[in-house]
Amino acid sequence: MGGFGNYMVPLMLKATDMSFPRLNSLSLWLLVGSLMLMIVSAFVDSGAGTSWTLYPPLSSVGHPGLSVDFVIFSLHVAGVSSIVGSINFMVTVFNVRSCVVTLEYMPLFVWTVVVTSFLLLVSLP
Known part of the structure; x- marks a missing residue:
């Protein structure tokens, strides 16, 4: 969640900004950290090379190492x-x-963001 919605949602709601601007920053910098970890994993050992077998039970088959x-x-x-x-x-x-x-007059784009956010949070294990 993020990107273009960070700019458009407050404009469509006639709001001054997102409710927690620091959470926007945290969300962005966590993605940068995630990308850095992914790049580092390519240089450690011989890279991950796991494709879709990243999680157990298939992860224990032929994927040793720190990457x-x-x-x-x-x-x-x-x-x-x-x-x-x-x-x-x-x-x-x-x-x-x-x-x-x-809520009745909210733009459809905002509703799609709300529904997507809700489904993302509900899908947590």
Whole structure:
């Protein structure tokens, strides 16, 4: 969650900004950290090279080494970034919107962001 929505959602809600601007920064920098971990994993050992066999039970077959651990941690950091962004979107939509913009008159793009954020949070194990 993020990107173009960080710019458009507050504009469509007639809000001043996202509800937690620091969460936007945290979400962005977690993605940068995730990318760095992914790049580092390519240079450790011989790279991950796991394709879709990253998680157990297939991860124990032929994927020893630290690079796979870097990739798994990178995926978890990217997931945390997405969760933080979706929480920020939902709080913005429900708490920061202008009094003029009721739920009935919210643009469809904002509703898609809300539904996507909700589904992301509900899908957590």
